Amino acid sequence: MTQVGEGQEAEESAPPVMTFGAPTAGEILAERYELVEHINNDSAGRLVWRGVDVVLRRPVAVVLRYPGGDSATEMLQAAVAASRVIHPNLVGVYDAIDEGERAYVVREWVDGRSLRELVADGPLDPARATAIGNAVASALASVHATGMVHGNVHPGTVMISDDGRVVLADARTDGEDSQENDVRAVGGILYFALTGHWPHAEAPLRGATAGHGRAAIVDAVRDASGSIAAPRQVRAGVPAYLDDLTMDLLDPEIASPSSDVLAAELGRLDIPAEDHFLDQTGTIRFSADPGDDPSPLAAAGGRKVAIGIAGLLAVALVGLLIGISAFGGDDSPDTQPVARPSTSGAPAGGTAPAPAPAVRNLTIQDVRIIDPDSSDRAEVRNAEKVIDGDEDEGWETASYRNHGKFGGLKKGMGIWIDLGAPRTVKSLQATLSSTGASAELRAGTADFPSSSSGDRQLVASYSTTIGRPFEEHDGTKMTFNGFDADQKYQYLLFWITELPEKDSGDGWKLGVQEIKVQGS
Incomplete structure (x- = not known):
């Protein structure tokens, strides 16, 4: 793996950066x-x-x-x-x-190759190029959600591990870039993956100039005016929908979508090769045909990103379908197919209704204990045990001697949950060690540093409450299902406000054995 700071190697003949005091193996x-x-x-x-x-x-x-x-x-x-x-x-x-x-x-450390090295063996097939573009856009969506800019998206900073994972490395903060430029760069990634050529001659890779040895990347094919050839003109077999999407992203005259909308569209296109839905639907274009009648959207601001509207409609439709589905109780299976209407009564010549998305266990990407009222951080360990699939072992608080909110010492403690990307969520279920606990579920839009100060900011920021809180709950499972079907969620906070008394009667304590999030 070429583990490079900015995704690029120096020329083999480049002199060492430093000789005096240079690091040595074993240091x-x-x-x-x-x-x-x-x-x-x-x-x-x-x-x-x-x-x-x-x-x-x-x-x-x-x-x-x-x-x-x-x-x-x-x-x-x-x-x-x-x-x-x-x-x-x-x-x-x-x-x-x-x-x-x-x-x-x-x-x-990532074992694998950069996209630049991978494409050196030849352009990628459209399905793999789409999957890589989807991964990069999803990574940028998480960066942009915090208000930051990556500023360094190119084939050298996109890395593909030996197990197929795609990761984006080496963000910059020099203020020279914007979120829009990040999104445009995804178009460059798609173009490079499909053709082996880099379309941004006016913005070459940082540190890469003509004749820079292995860091140089072949420029895109251009006509006399400097316009680049579309991927389908460079190589055969590139689907029209992917060609259109790539060229729309590279066209400065067409407003770019936000990174989350782009990730959603690439996720829609990133389907198994044996599925042929794209042959009928194609891609969502970012601009209207110049010959079309001007729409209110166009009249309001010229060539707008139609994909954003389509994305919102898709989210609303998914939410509606999920909202009318039945969600099982504590003993329900991990994957619950939504009830589908019978197609036997479909009118002659009609089509059967499309199946609704299945409700399933969502992958929890990260968990962390939130403890804003303590400076020693003694209780923040073992958060990973709440998502390990083993209800016999979990995270637990310390024992508190007095009744009330953690013995009157804290307002509460919680478990922060990151779903990795915005998701349509149906419910969250927490399995507890004993009855009598009080807790609520909150949602937020940002992460904060893992520290007492960061935890205080997080708790203050997570003001959206999901469903009704549980007060001295008489069971060991709490299920929150008050999610808005028209919204997507990435960050959740299971916030514990009251501890139950221990069976031994010598204090108050709670264990969280497992947390599951279901949605689609």
Whole structure:
């Protein structure tokens, strides 16, 4: 895997960045990160090492810059910002340290290849290109939801692991980019994956110039006016819907969609090759035919992103179908098909109603204990046990000696849940260790640092309550099903307000054994 700081390698003939005091294999940084092997130097002159976190015993990538201090500010700020966004399609950032004479960022090690290296073997088939574009757009949607910009989307920062996972690496915070540019770059990713050519000659890869050795990428085919050839003109077999989508994203005259809308559209197109729905539906275009009558949308602002309206309608339709479905109780199976009307009475020549989406267990991407009223953070461990599928083992609070809100010491504690991306949610069910607890479910739109201060900000921000709270519940399962069918949710907070008394009578305590979220 080319674990590069900005997705690009330096020329093989490039001189070392530093000779005096350069790191060596076996050196341990910050008493934790052991350097194992120097991989390469990136185009920004940073040293990239494969390392090991000797505390957690996991592989890491270490990106070093000499010197540290002011010259490393942008790199460190970008790393800190990136560490706050957790998403399966983003490379995890673990640490960022400035030692003055040097600074370094420690991040997830990904075994695999960059998209640039992958396409060097030849353009990708349309289905795989769509899947990669979908993953990148989904990652950007999570970044943009926090108000940040990635600013560094190109074939060198899109990485494909050996197990097929697609991750986006190395965000920048230099203020030169915008969320719209991030979205336009997804069009470049699609174009590159389909053709092997990079369409942004006016915005070359950072550090990549003509003759930059392996960092150089072939420019797109252009006519005399400088316009690029469409993917279907470069190679055969590119579906019209994917060709249209790619060219719309690259056209500055067409308003770009938001990243979440783009992710939803690419998710719709990212279906198994044996399914042929796209042959009938095609893609949703970002602009109306110039010959069409002007619509109110066009009159209001010219060529608008029609995909946004279609996306909202699709969400409303999914919510309506889910809203009329029946959701089972505690003993219901993991996957519950929505009741489908009989098609036997369909009129002659008519079509049977389309099946509604199935309600299923949603994947919980991340969980964290929220403890805003404590500074020692002693109770925030073992959050992962609430999603491990084992109801015999879970997370539990400490024992409190007095009745009330955690012995009168805290207003509450909670479990923060990240679904990885906005989802249509039907219900959340929490399995508890005993009866008598009080709790409520809240929803929010952002993540915050894992600290007492960050937890206080999170609790204050999560003001939307889902359904009715449970007061001294007489059961061990709490099911919240008051979700708005017309909205999507990514971040939830199971907030515990009262603890039950222990059976032994010597204090108050609660365990959360398992949490399941269902939706579609």
